[in-house]
Amino acid sequence: MPKDSGIGASSKRREDVRFLTGAGNYTDDINAAGQAYVYFLRSDIAHGRINSVDTSAAEGMPGVVKVFTGKDFEGVGGMPCGWEVTDKHGAPMQEPPHPILAQGKVRHVGDPIAAVVADSLEQARDAAEAIDLDIEELPAVMDMKAAAQDGATLVHDDLKNNICYDWQLGEADDAKVNEVFANAAHVTTLDLVNNRLVANPMEPRVAVAEYNRGTEEYTLYTTSQNPHVIRLLMCAFVLGLPEHKVRVVAPDVGGGFGTKIFHYAEEAFCTFAAKACNRPVKWSASRSEAFMSDAHGRDHVSKIELALDADNNFVGLRTNTYANLGAYLSTFSSSVPTWLHGTLMAGNYTTPVIQVNVKAMFTNTVPVDAYRGAGRPEATYQIERVVDKAARELGVDPIALRRQNFVTQFPYDTPVALTYDTGDYNGTMDKLETAADLAGFAARRAESEASGKLRGLGINCYIEACGIAPSNIVGMLGARAGLYDAATVRVNATGSISVMVGAHSHGQGHETAFPQVVADMIGIDESMVEIVHGDTSKIPFGMGTYGSRSLAVCGSAMVKATEKVIEKAKKIAAHLLEASEADIELKDGQFSVAGTDKSVAWGDVTLTAYVPHNYPLEVEPGLEETAFYDPANFTFPAGAYACEVEVDPETGQVSIEKFTAADDFGNIVNPMIVDGQVHGGIGQGIGQALLENCAYDENGQLLSASFMDYAMPRADDVPFYGVDHSSQTPCTHNPLGVKGCGEAGAIGSPPAVVNAVLDALNSGGKAVDHIDMPVSPSRVWAAMNS
Amino acid sequence: MYNFEFEKPSTIADAVAALGAEDAQALGGGQTLIPTLKQRLAAPSALVSLSGIAEMKGVCVDDDGSVSIGGATTHATVEAEAADSYPAMAALAGQIGDPAVRNRGTIGGSVANNDPAACYPAGVLGSGATIITNSRQIGADDFFEGLFTTALEEGEIITSIRFPVPQAASYQKFLQPASRFALVGVYLARFADGVRVAVTGASEDGVFRWSEAEEALNKEFRPDALMDLRINPANMIGDLHGSKDYRAHLVGVMTKRAVEACM
Structure with a gap:
């Protein structure tokens, strides 16, 4: 039975009234x-x-x-x-x-x-x-590989070369990695480009x-x-x-989308x-x-190699990436190709030996920094494309190959510095198989073929790391900022509540979802709670909103502050009810003495806090609490996506016929908002996969410098999405058990689209093993006819 | 944008007089010109709006059955008012831009601008229409002279365009994904005395007639007639959105689809 308020309810986004009626204040x-x-x-x-x-x-x-x-x-x-x-x-x-x-x-x-x-x-x-x-x-420095050569023109004359850093994560012993590959029964190799994007809020x-x-x-x-x-x-x-x-x-x-x-x-x-x-x-x-x-996004050129044993178990993974940082270091640019990318290269799999190599390059282009997903889409795209290629080369079912290699025991320490706290990748894949009606694909393919189209099915998995933390660890990794967050819960005398939060809402629906949590904890109507955000003079402190962190990090601070408020309110209630504080229970906005019919309402307690005539002398008047929260770990949302495309063999035009997402976001506060976040993310992922291409010429002129040449996805470029969020393994280390959902769609969808296009072409007898994004009609046609 | 004088005459004569001023420029629906001005890429002394001239608006059927469309008629009006008299042209108009563009942009503005990827030049050339200006009549074959270039003289206004109505016609547009102009657009019109095929979006020289296809279809009007035809990619546009070879290929596919639509 869906709830109609509080945690788990699809409360309508209250902020949309002002956004949709022109009453916003930008x-x-x-x-x-x-x-x-x-x-x-x-x-x-x-x-x-x-x-x-x-x-x-x-x-x-x-x-x-x-x-x-x-x-x-x-x-x-x-x-x-x-x-x-x-x-x-x-x-x-x-x-x-x-x-x-x-x-x-x-x-x-x-x-x-x-x-x-x-x-x-x-x-x-x-x-x-x-x-x-x-x-x-x-001369303009444009090509990353050329820029890395000795004697290349320097973007910055005072630097020794154009390489910001040559970074490595995972197995440092090259000989050991070489041995894994030498002994592998099969090695799949793929060169690919993660295309540069413009966020365009x-x-x-x-x-x-x-x-x-x-x-x-x-x-x-x-x-x-x-x-x-x-x-x-x-x-x-x-x-x-x-x-x-x-x-x-x-x-x-x-x-914002990061930019x-x-x-x-x-x-x-x-x-x-x-x-x-x-x-x-x-x-x-x-x-x-x-x-x-505006800082651009992505722009990686990678070579990835996957080693498998004779039983198709993944035994080794090696990547070599050139990451474009542009002309200058934007605020968080250096972290994206490293700690937000290399650390995700285990994906959902138990690959025991992983080596990630990243050369970050200065070029004469706009600076590149985090864009929805920030490093994790680049990691997911590489892994899920190479796994798909391996399945095709080996002639095995791509879902079975993934399932065989899934991480199934948690917590799981990856070879690339993360500890996944929880997850159920098989369970999520089960949800996908049902939600996407994979059993019916063959019939849908036959129908497409009858109308002269090639139909393809693309499957992929993803794992991401959200709510980047804890501060002491990221500090050791080079972060010059802490990654906690803060909230102040200010209860007014009449019982309404303002929550000053360090998260910033710019489309995510915080103004609706955050009050659902506080209202649920106290048992009052959501309309009695509102959040205040986006003003340093009003809120205690905040690290803002990015990396799908708001509810997991700032929401946790808000829960902690609300707990303190409740604890104090119980003292006041105990005084009013002449009972022991330990016997006070709070339910549906009423404080009651356990086992009796004595109770006092939330509003009477809050009024007492500010009109403390009959009041416990040892308690300070007023009812306002602040909490800072520094998480113990990242959160690890994960999912499995299925995309079905039709390809017009005459023109190479790709149309997305069906897209299904099964995500595990742990507990969910507002299912409707979560669905919307996933819809938006998939739309951006489809944009990257099929349409968006930030391109420069060899002189450094931006070719796609307006919407005349930069193709944003429009409503008719995307299908109605199927989303299933019923696979839920709650985060083990934050009070709400939430994981974050803002970026998942953009992380999980590009490989699904590309895998689907390649499946379609191969079903039509075209042995094409890769097309770089955006998979435009011109590129598809060229691949089919090469 | 830079400063300019603005005039909105109500007659063609007044418009022509106003355009006599040095560096004055005609303003149709402004769907190209206004963004150009905002980027400071043009600096006219005066803009002479043609949108207040009643005699340049609307769609009518002439005594000989041809369809005349006033130069200041919006795409949306063409889409609605030519739906019965020249359905293929109405359909073309309905594929231009988005509703906002179609409610402002005009046929005269589009044809006078002669953007190499615009839809109307293909419709006008493919129909063998006559461009009627304040001073003369120009056949479509003599009107389009290359990228953004036409036979119009300085200050000359397209007052209307007269279309002979073919037995069958079809516009097949393959969208450039960002601008949604034509990556390749083919307008095919079948008249009693022959077939005309006009191609937009593809050539570095702007809209053109594909004469080999016309000859082949005049011999035999069916899709297979085009099977062995290949257009030379050398003069095709090659850019971010499609290579020269791809555009040459699309010309064939879109022409075939236009034939199928006319069968």
């Missing part, structure tokens, strides 16, 4: 009195040496307040990287400076060279056109900064997934401001310029700017 809706506008003059070449930037004509243009160049920031810090990766020889990664405005060189198309602050945006833009640039164009980035001369306080409104992190980085590493004088607000944010985690130069610029100009300064990115300045 950063671009915020205008400060007397604000000026900034326009960034950005490089239109990929790589060049700046000889001079002459702003004299621009400074005299109508409406111009001030023109800034890299020289104005020479004494100011650069954009920091939040994770120091140590390479396989024990050396720290190469970490070049990342100035707010370019200094010395421009390093990608879109690199900001100068900024004009003016009374209007058009005036700023007019003045920017009057800036005289003398930039000597240099519906809302482009915006920053509005104010400086109050009287109080010396700054306020920055920004499109961020984690306002406290922005404040910390900007104050401590970039501008050198006292944190208590800086308020960062991330109001309604129209989608709004990072601290961007434009945010620091506006904050700096607000004081320098003594006026509020506003910047709103155009979509064109978003394409060339």
